[in-house]
Amino acid sequence: MNDFFKLISPSDFVALFADFDPLPPEPVPTSLARGRILAETLVSRELLPPFSRSTMDGFAVRAADTFGCSESETALLTVVGEIAMGASGQVFSLGPGQATRIWTGGELPQKADAVVMVEYTQAFDRETVAVFRPVAPGENVIRAGEDYRPDTVILEAGSRLRPQDLGVLSGLGITDVPVFRRPKVAILSTGDELVPPDQTPPPGKIRDINSTTLAALVEEAGCIPLSYGICTDDFDRMLALCSEALDQADVLLLSGGSSVGQRDFTQRVFGAIPGSHLLVHGVSVRPGKPTILARQGNKALFGLPGHVASALVVFTCFVRPLLRQYSGLGPTLGLQTVTAITGQQIPSVIGREDYVRVSLVPQDAGRPPLAMPVYGKSGLLNPLVRADGLLPIGRDVEGLDKGIEVVVLLFP
Amino acid sequence: MNDFFKLISPSDFVALFADFDPLPPEPVPTSLARGRILAETLVSRELLPPFSRSTMDGFAVRAADTFGCSESETALLTVVGEIAMGASGQVFSLGPGQATRIWTGGELPQKADAVVMVEYTQAFDRETVAVFRPVAPGENVIRAGEDYRPDTVILEAGSRLRPQDLGVLSGLGITDVPVFRRPKVAILSTGDELVPPDQTPPPGKIRDINSTTLAALVEEAGCIPLSYGICTDDFDRMLALCSEALDQADVLLLSGGSSVGQRDFTQRVFGAIPGSHLLVHGVSVRPGKPTILARQGNKALFGLPGHVASALVVFTCFVRPLLRQYSGLGPTLGLQTVTAITGQQIPSVIGREDYVRVSLVPQDAGRPPLAMPVYGKSGLLNPLVRADGLLPIGRDVEGLDKGIEVVVLLFP
Numbered sequence: 001m002n003d004f005f006k007l008i009s010p011s012d013f014v015a016l017f018a019d020f021d022p023l024p025p026e027p028v029p030t031s032l033a034r035g036r037i038l039a040e041t042l043v044s045r046e047l048l049p050p051f052s053r054s055t056m057d058g059f060a061v062r063a064a065d066t067f068g069c070s071e072s073e074t075a076l077l078t079v080v081g082e083i084a085m086g087a088s089g090q091v092f093s094l095g096p097g098q099a100t101r102i103w104t105g106g107e108l109p110q111k112a113d114a115v116v117m118v119e120y121t122q123a124f125d126r127e128t129v130a131v132f133r134p135v136a137p138g139e140n141v142i143r144a145g146e147d148y149r150p151d152t153v154i155l156e157a158g159s160r161l162r163p164q165d166l167g168v169l170s171g172l173g174i175t176d177v178p179v180f181r182r183p184k185v186a187i188l189s190t191g192d193e194l195v196p197p198d199q200t201p202p203p204g205k206i207r208d209i210n211s212t213t214l215a216a217l218v219e220e221a222g223c224i225p226l227s228y229g230i231c232t233d234d235f236d237r238m239l240a241l242c243s244e245a246l247d248q249a250d251v252l253l254l255s256g257g258s259s260v261g262q263r264d265f266t267q268r269v270f271g272a273i274p275g276s277h278l279l280v281h282g283v284s285v286r287p288g289k290p291t292i293l294a295r296q297g298n299k300a301l302f303g304l305p306g307h308v309a310s311a312l313v314v315f316t317c318f319v320r321p322l323l324r325q326y327s328g329l330g331p332t333l334g335l336q337t338v339t340a341i342t343g344q345q346i347p348s349v350i351g352r353e354d355y356v357r358v359s360l361v362p363q364d365a366g367r368p369p370l371a372m373p374v375y376g377k378s379g380l381l382n383p384l385v386r387a388d389g390l391l392p393i394g395r396d397v398e399g400l401d402k403g404i405e406v407v408v409l410l411f412p
Numbered sequence: 413m414n415d416f417f418k419l420i421s422p423s424d425f426v427a428l429f430a431d432f433d434p435l436p437p438e439p440v441p442t443s444l445a446r447g448r449i450l451a452e453t454l455v456s457r458e459l460l461p462p463f464s465r466s467t468m469d470g471f472a473v474r475a476a477d478t479f480g481c482s483e484s485e486t487a488l489l490t491v492v493g494e495i496a497m498g499a500s501g502q503v504f505s506l507g508p509g510q511a512t513r514i515w516t517g518g519e520l521p522q523k524a525d526a527v528v529m530v531e532y533t534q535a536f537d538r539e540t541v542a543v544f545r546p547v548a549p550g551e552n553v554i555r556a557g558e559d560y561r562p563d564t565v566i567l568e569a570g571s572r573l574r575p576q577d578l579g580v581l582s583g584l585g586i587t588d589v590p591v592f593r594r595p596k597v598a599i600l601s602t603g604d605e606l607v608p609p610d611q612t613p614p615p616g617k618i619r620d621i622n623s624t625t626l627a628a629l630v631e632e633a634g635c636i637p638l639s640y641g642i643c644t645d646d647f648d649r650m651l652a653l654c655s656e657a658l659d660q661a662d663v664l665l666l667s668g669g670s671s672v673g674q675r676d677f678t679q680r681v682f683g684a685i686p687g688s689h690l691l692v693h694g695v696s697v698r699p700g701k702p703t704i705l706a707r708q709g710n711k712a713l714f715g716l717p718g719h720v721a722s723a724l725v726v727f728t729c730f731v732r733p734l735l736r737q738y739s740g741l742g743p744t745l746g747l748q749t750v751t752a753i754t755g756q757q758i759p760s761v762i763g764r765e766d767y768v769r770v771s772l773v774p775q776d777a778g779r780p781p782l783a784m785p786v787y788g789k790s791g792l793l794n795p796l797v798r799a800d801g802l803l804p805i806g807r808d809v810e811g812l813d814k815g816i817e818v819v820v821l822l823f824p
Contacts, residue, residue, distance in 0.1 A: 030609070034628040048793065050613060055791050085645070086604035088615035105605055105718070105791070107616040147792045155797065162823055163632060164796045167625030167720050170609035171618070171793060192498035193517055197442070197582035201462060203500035204519040206583070213579030216446040220575060233497070306517070308579050336748055379467050379517070379554045381460065381583060384576045385567065411574055 007282040007289065009395065010317060010353050016279055017322045017331035021298050023181040023250060030169045033161050035222055036179035037328035042154045044172050047145035051090070052108040056140045059099040059121055059129055060089065060112040066134040074122075074130035083107060099129060108141060115140035148172060158328055180328035185218045186245035187211055188228040190238065190256035190266075191306060196230065209308045209381070210255040217315050218253075220412050221323045221334075233262075238269050246273065246299055250326060253319065255304040255311050263290045266303040270294040276301065284352045284395060287378065288314040309384050313355045316390065316409065336410045338389070343370035346400045348393040357387035358408055371408050387411070419694040419701065421807065422729060422765050428691055429734045429743035433710050435593040435662060442581045445573050447634055448591035449740035454566045456584050459557035463502070464520040466527040468552040471511040471541055472501065472518075475526040478546040486534070486542035495519060511541060520553060527552035560584060570740055592740035597630045598657035599623055600640040602650065602668035602678075603718060608642065621720045621793070622667040629727050630665075632824050633735045633746075645674070650681050658685065658711055662738060665731065667716040667723050675702045678715040682706040688713065696764045696807060699790065700726040721796050725767045728802065728821065748822045750801070755782035758812045760805040769799035770820055783820050799823070 025039030054060065061077060069075035082101035083089040092100050092109035099116075100109050108115070117140060120133035148154065154172065155165055161177070169177060187210075194208040195201045208230050215225035228245050231238050233256075245252050254269075256262050263281075270276055273296055280293035287310035292303030300322055304311045321331040340360055348354045360369040371391055376383035389410040393400060400406065437451030466472065473489060481487035494513035495501040501519035504512050511528075512521050520527070529552065532545035560566065566584065567577055573589065581589060599622075606620040607613045620642050627637035640657050643650050645668075657664050666681075668674050675693075682688055685708055692705035699722035704715030712734055716723045733743040752772055760766045772781040783803055788795035801822040805812060812818065 031624055031627065034631055049618060049791070051615065053618075053791060055789060083616070084604065086606070086617050090615060105603075105618070142789055142791045146789075147794055152794075163625050163628030164720065164724055164823070166628050167621040168793045168797050170624040171621040171720075173609060173612065173619060175610045191517075192496065194498075197585060198587045200585065203463065203502060204495070205498050206461060206465075206517070207585060209579040209583040212443055212582040213575045215443065216575030216578050219446055308576065308583075312576055377467060377554055377558075379461070379465060380559045381580045382559055382564075385580050411576070 007284040008280050010283060010285050013280055013283050013293070013318055014321050014331055016293070017325045020300065020322060020325050022328040023183060023326050025178040026181045027176045028179050030166050030175050030177050033166060033177050033179055034163060036161050036177070036182070038155055038157050038159045038161065039178045039180045039328060041157045042169070042174065042177065044148040044150055044152045044154055045174075046148075046150060046172065048148040048172055049142055049144060049146070052144050053142045054102045054104060054106045054108060054115040054140060055142055056115050056117045057103050058118040058140065059116045059131070060094070060102040060106075060108050061099045061114055061116055061131070061135065062094055062096065062111060063114040063135050063137040063139065065097055066114075066116060066131050069131050069134050071132045074132045075134075076124055076128050076130055079127055079129050083109065113137045113141070160329070180326070183223040183251055183323050183326040184226055184249040185223050185251045185253060185323070186226045186228050186249035187214045187218070188241060188245060188252065188254050189230045190233060190254060190262075191230070192232050194230045210304070210306070210311055213308050213312065214253050214255065214304075214315065217312070217320075218323070221320055222327060223323050233265060235265070235269065239272050242269055242301070243273060246296060246301070250299055251319070251323065252299070252301045253304055254302065256306050262306070263292065263303065266292055270301050270303065273301070283318075285313070285317065286352050286354050288317070288355070289352075291318065293318070307378055308381065309357070309378060312384065313390065317355065333409065335412065337407050338410055339368045340371035340406055340408045341368050342400050342402055342404045342406055343372040345402050346373050346391070346393065348397060348399045350398050351395055353395045354393040355390040356393060357383055358389060358391045359386055360388045360408065368405070371406055419696040420692050422695060422697050425692055425695050425705070425730055426733050426743055428705070429737045432712065432734060432737050434740040435595060435738050437590040438593045439588045440591050442578050442587050442589050445578060445589050445591055446575060448573050448589070448594070450567055450569050450571045450573065451590045451592045451740060453569045454581070454586065454589065456560040456562055456564045456566055457586075458560075458562060458584065460560040460584055461554055461556060461558070464556050465554045466514045466516060466518045466520060466552060467554055468527050468529045469515050470530040470552065471528045471533055471543070472506070472514040472520050472524040473511045473526055473528055473543070473547065474506055474508065474523060475547050475549040475551065477509055477511075478526075478528060478543050481543050481546050483544045486544045487546075488536055488540050488542055491539055491541050495521065525549045525553070572741070592738070595635040595663055595735050595738040596638055596661040597635050597663045597665060597735070598638045598640050598661035599626045599630070600653060600657060600664065600666050601642045602645060602666060602674075603642070604644050606642045622716070622718070622723055625720050625724065626665050626667065626716075626727065629724070629732075630735070633732050634739060635735050645677060647677070647681065651684050654681055654713070655685060658708060658713070662711055663731070663735065664711070664713045665716055666714065668718050674718070675704065675715065678704055682713050682715065685713070695730075697725070697729065698764050698766050700729070700767070701764075703730065705730070719790055720793065721769070721790060724796065725802065729767065745821065747824065749819050750822055751780045752783035752818055752820045753780050754812050754814055754816045754818055755784040757814050758785050758803070758805065760809055760811045762810050763807055765807045766805040767802040768805060769795055770801060770803045771798055772800045772820065780817070783818055
């Protein structure tokens, strides 16, 4: 029996995240809240618009005064004033047969109930306007509160705040919004062979790639990366660093070698952190099998594979959904997908979920792109740069034929 | 003849942007370059990996020493040392019949050309390992430079930098990248009726919605918003503010009333700016017809409609493509799209391009969502909050029947 069967399945892994709580809400200025997730349902506290407004340039009228008028039989109305933009229209009160000049957005005078568009009027004399098309009551007018009234729901809890949502909140005078706090994610690379990217590695060493990649992935997911640099494989030092990171962060991403010894080492470090317990020590996914998840309170500790290609898959499939859960979005992938056609046969093995890197080759208009696997030895980086996304192949599927319709998860 | 025919078409409008230059490149630390656009093609300056590396835990060997071995007839090799992680393997030089212990990522010793996985070995005595499966030369090894060599192209100019791209650049020691400068976009709301969002509007006035919305749209497009607040309709003051904004910014977004008088006013202000000339004064699109575009050198001045719903469409269709052109991405929409089915008949008028706000109603799995128009008087805000995207209806199309397959542009 394939040893992948002894591991947790990807769906069971993600199911664990429902037990993690979204982070506590914090108030944020509306102007800075783009992309944040509402922690509470917001209701209007006031009328919008605050007064009955014209939607056209023209004349505010009592609609009844225009009934029956036509080009041959105009209604003649006395213009008692002009409502300048930003001025109160309510200083006027229309008597029968009276009108005021008004602009788009202007406040209607008292007793007015409609606006005649300027196109359907003609100046008759200095004080009189001729109207040649009747208006119904309410025509070309937005009534006070027609858009929002006190207690109208504006946005539900869990909504991601888009630019237009922020605009509407501003219009309603809501200048601070309660949103879920953004997860802070500590990033620590382990391995005696690593040097920082700005150093020239001496013989036997290479530059750290995961710190940069993971920090950018964390940012892309709307979270805050905290860099803890590189740690050598020293138990006490790593335990101290991990403890310090967990004091500051909600999530720790420890990436290191995927070998059995290295994995045991990470498990021992995680196990030595007070209050922590191991939830996952291996998942039936490729790449990414040696992934570790531990939990301390509502905080999560991930042990990620050392190869950046594997770490990217694990981040996409598991870290990202947990970050979304913390952020108030639920434990979803949140990735754009595209339908594609396999450009060649793609082998897979029953018992594990494969995430195959693919590049998308555009076809003629109207036809889905071809998904071409981007193979390469697991330590190579250039296939990662050439890939557009990941093609998941289920654990019960023994490879895909050429020409099959598939769904590709696009890298963000 | 419909007066929309006298206006510039949306495609001719966007075609103007090809004449604007991408902004000049600037060097940015690789760790901060997520989402930025490469201004130059990057090539490797060195070998990656810098040395031949093992891809497995096991024994570095001379492959020929394992040829013909099997479980019944093992190859016995003398273990002359262990290459610790991060240590140089080249301090060893294998003679015939010799091997070293090696870990994933370790540097191969001199004269070694393959690695035997530990699973296919057994300790024979303290100095000898028994190998029972042969390896071919190069097996379980990434050769020095197999990933990147000097002058290998890493990423082409115009690439958007993703997390994994930044990781690979870090691995190659490229800690600064030349990217196009991000556009700075000045935002100015005009109208005597406007007050800032944190004020309670007196009679006749309303809060400014466009400043907040446009700033968030600019940010979402990867650019830098500069807020210039609210300006009353005073020619000299507005001219001074616009001139100041253009000194600081690459683009000016002036949003104001859509009425003819207001539009003339904006045109006069733009016309009074030294070196500017008008490119667009009206476009056959709804909403958004009264849009203005002027140009000063490589800078752009937009006059946007005052209604936020119209301003959002104009931003999406025209401002965003120009910002992408400045950013090095070309004058494209850059929006996610989704195929949907019209949930009801949607009227349109020949001669203009309509952008109908729609909400997407999920259907059974495998079926595209229904696109339901979100109607509402043009001054209302709540339809904007309820909409998921825009459904474009071409200028030669007289409405859409119910049940038609359409492509919806999703709001970002």
